[in-house]
Amino acid sequence: MTERLFGTDGVRGIANKELTPLLAYHLGRAGAYVLSETHDKPTVVVGRDTRISGDMLESALIAGICSVGANVLRVGVMPTPAVAFLTRHFGADAGVVISASHNPVEYNGIKFFNGEGFKLPDAMEDEIEALVKGPDGRIQSPTGPAVGRVVTEDGLHPYADFIKSAAGTDFRGLKVAIDCANGAAYRVAPLVFRELGAEVFVINDRPDGCNINVNCGSTSPEVIAGFVREVGADVGLSFDGDADRLIAVDEKGQVVDGDHIMAVCAEYMNRKGLLKNGTVVATVMSNMGFEVALKKAGIKTVRTKVGDRYVLEEMLKGGYNLGGEQSGHIIFLDHNTTGDGLLTAVKLLSVMVEEAKPLSELRNIMKVYPQILVNVEVKDKAGYAKSTSIKEAVEETEALLGENGRIVVRPSGTEPLIRVMVEGEDEKVIKDLAHRLAEVIRKELS
Known part of the structure; x- marks a missing residue:
């Protein structure tokens, strides 16, 4: 292996081909060993989404963790943000989630959180990676009573209670339609909204291991839009496979993406004195209309590179408590350390209830500027930064647009x-x- 194992969102690949059980085992061993350098007999929370490969990778990962004497709290199928929360809730030393989020079923991933529910520092990931790739002579294999144990814990109810506590109101009288993407939210999402008093209608809550994200969930918002119209719901909520994203739909079936959700919540929070430093963090891909709307509301926008890790880094650096992406990956840092689709949904519905306004009215806070995306296949991505001709063409286009437009040119990751x-x-x-x-x-470049 020559490429870095850890990407911006953990280790990912096609399960049983790139992300093999053997690799999962070694990641478990190396991760637990690195943790044991700072924690005596560490405890690790392990959760996963509904992919068929989850059983295989979970077994291998847990075997690796226990083989170095660390203990495991297995919480089963849970959203990625739930694992971040449960790591703190159970006072564990780390958390690991096995998921490939919105990707197709053949993919899977392994993502580590530290004891506070944040992504591991790069230095710690590098140390784990070095142990996985090199001889692991440093890692001891204890025997007898020193081998790690596995305890199965109920993570569903603590996480549901945590989400409900963030609502600040109940949802009685609301008709809520939910698309669970046949993923990790299939049990907890309906439970939360029913217990908050809403009348709930659910689709794609029958995972079979292979139907996660298939023509459903946040990457197919037309599905929840049709369901909202069919059942006459006040709002539609569509999650991705690991429920760290939310795309909403108003009562008319109009899509309310991450930009709209952030704009609605930011304006409300700012008015209530809850938006720290009067600022929202977004990526370069958030629509220009989002920034214009926030400016009118007296709110600043800070932009980062694409990727929730960069949003979180900027939030921590600047002391901000709201940030996210157009894709619906939104971080409410006062409550959780990562994007959380259920938390986002509860916050959005709370604004609807508190303001006594339909979502179709709230979404009008921003006008969406037309946005054209063109993908150019090239032989040399790195050549983009060196080309004078491209630089001049970008500058010329920017001059033509002036203040009424925006350009982002970036290599795909x-x-x-x-x-x-x-x-x-x-x-x-x-x-x-x-x-x-x-x-x-x-x-x-071609």
């Missing part, structure tokens, strides 16, 4: 692509500009 995003008031104009810029990049 996983594919041989340069992504060109152009935003502005006139869709025909920005489409033309995006394709002209893409053609310059294609000529230069």
Whole structure:
């Protein structure tokens, strides 16, 4: 292995091909050993989503953890943010979630949290990776009573209670439609909203190990939109496979994405004096209309690179408590340390109830600017940063747009692509500009 194992969201790959049981075992051993350097006989919370490969990888990972004398609290199928919360709730030394989020079923991943529910520091990930890739002579294999134990814990009810406590109100009188993506939210999401008093209608809550994210969930918002209209719901909530994202739908079936949700919650929080430093953290991909809406409300926007880890880093650095992505991965840092779809849903519905307004009215806080995204296949992604011609073309396009538009040009993190995003008031104009810029990049790098 020459590439770095840990990406921005843990170790991911096709299960049983790239992410093998043997790799999971070694990650468990190495992770538990690194933890044991600072904690005597550490305890690790382990949860997973509904993928068929979850059983296989969970067994291997737990075997690795126990083989170095660490103990495991197994919480079974739980959302990724639930594992972050339960790590703190049980006073564990670390948490691990086995999930590939919104990706297809053949993929899986292993993501570590520290005892506070945050992603492990890069230095600790590097140490784990070095042990996995090199000879693990340093790692001892205890015998007898020193071997680790596995205890199965109920994580569902503590997490549900935690989410309900963040609501601040009940949802009696609301009709709520939920798409569980046949994923990790299939039990806890309906439970939470029923216990908060809502009338709940649920689809895609029958996971069979292979149907996670298949034509459902937050990557297919048209499904929840149709269901909302069918049952006459006041709001639709669509989660992804590990329930760290939420895409909502109003009572008319209009999509309310992460930008809309953040804008609605930010304006409400700011008015109530709850938005720290009057600022929201978003990525470069958040719509220009989002920034314009917040500016009108007297709220600052700080932008980061794409990826929730960069949003969280900026939030911690600046002392902010709300940030997220257009995809619906939103962090309410006063409550949890990672994006949490159920928490986001509870916060959004609380605003609806407190303001006594339908979501269709609340979503009008922002006007969505037309946004064109063009993917350019290239041979040399790194060449983008060195090209004078591309730099000049970007500057020329920016000058044409002025203050009425925005350009983001960035290499894909996983594919041989340069992504060109152009935003502005006139869709025909920005489409033309995006394709002209893409053609310059294609000529230069292909």
